[in-house]
Amino acid sequence: MTMLPPETAVRIGALVPLSRPGWVEAGRHLLAGLELAVDEVNDAGGIGGRPLELVVRDTAADPLKAAAAVDELAELGVAALAGEYHSVVARAVAARADALGLPYLCSSAVLDALTEKPAEWVARIAPAQSHGWRIYADFLLGAGHERVVVAAQASVYWASGIRILREALGARGGSVVEVDMGAVDPAKLCDEIVGHQATALLLLVGHPEPALPIVEAVRGDQRLAGVMIGAPAGQPEFAEWAALPDGEGAGIPFLRYLPERLGPLGERVEGALRERLGVAPSFVAFEGYDTVAVLAELLRSPDRTWAGVSVEGTRGVIGFSRAPGIGVWQWVWAPVQVAERDPAAPDRIRILHTE
Incomplete structure (x- = not known):
């Protein structure tokens, strides 16, 4: 390992959900990817001979806490910001970072409207939700699902997802019915x-509550034996779903952002x-690794502009452009899969659809 003097470190502020009500397992995977890439950058000589240092702050899925962390990290002199999984938190980080003129690379939040207006200092690796x-x-239509119910909680992220699904399914004769999980219990659902x-x-709900009680109720209702449960936000990607009793975490199609086959890197x-x-590792861990790989290239560049970045990531070559309707610099696009845990072996993930 290359030993570099710590007093000359280039600091990156990492914003990660590491405590409840944040999705802690997603945060753990995101941080693992960030830390691995930092170690590898330093093993290769750092940034112009200076070590890269990660300064981690727990957002706990709280936008106000995250915005305060951005101000703190800016005062500490970080050169850039990285991370975040929850879209509502990433919005707060993006707004504050852009106002401060501090580069922020969003790792895993997908909400299209990450900023209220076009932002020069914000970029994103994860694909837009739309x-x-x-x-x-x-995938739903291809599998014959035209009548869809969504179990939803109040959130700008879930509301955006419902709108996207309603438009996409409705254009081809499908329908989406929203059930407010703040007003009904799993039995009523x-x-x-x-x-x-x-x-x-x-x-379209939080994890573990009320997602797991809903799965248990639906799987235990004989009237719903033929109903598919899906989770487009990706909850079953994480290993804790493989450990659910009676294989309840299997057979639930979800989105993840990986290619069908990984390359050598x-x-x-x-x-x-x-x-x-x-x-x-989940796709979130790969997003964390790719985030640092991109930021290292940005920080080595004399002009430090997103438009000039081109990096070999774990899932393809990453570059940024202005995508229509999206106010941040965007990688167009990360690979997308629909996958599920195999009911015959819940620790194994099988791919159902790729794009």
Whole structure:
């Protein structure tokens, strides 16, 4: 390992959900990817001979806490910001970073409207929600699901997802019925699915509550034996779903942002992440690794502009442009899959659809 003097470190502020009500497992995977890439950048000589240092702050899925962390990190002199998983938190980070003129590369939040207006200092690796969720809608229709119920909680992210699904399915004769999980319990939700003659239920809710009680109720209702449960936001990607009793976490199609086959870099990083995490890395861990790889290139560049960045990432060559309707610099696009945990072996993920 190359030893570099710490007093000359180039600092990156990392914003990650590491405590509840944030999705802690997603945060753990994101941080593992960020840390692995920092170690590799430093092993290769750092940034112009200076070590890269990660300054981590827990957002706990709280936009106000995250915005305060941005101000703190700016005062500490970080050269850039990285991370975040929750879209509502990433919006707060993006707004504050752009106002301060501090580069922010969003790792994993997908909400299209990440900023209220075009932002010069903000870029994103994750694909926009409208892109990924339209692909999920294509999958639903291809599998014969035209009548869909969504179990939803109040959130700008979930509301955006419902709108995307409703537009994509409605354009081809499908329908989406929203059930507010703030007003009904899982048993009543089962009645709603039956009443609307839906063939698919989508989980647009928090994890583990109320997502897991909903899965348990639907799987235990004989009236719904033929109903597919889906989770476009990607909850079943994480290993804790493989450990659910009676295989309840399997057979639930979700979105993830990986190619059908990883290249040599992706395979090497996959092995290193698996060793760090003790489980198979989720797509979020790869997003974390790619975030630091991009920021290292940006910080080495004399002009430090997103438009000039081109980096070999774990999932393809990453560059940024202005995508229509999206106010940040965007990688167009990360690969998208619809996958599920195999009911015959829940620790194994099988791919159902790629784009």
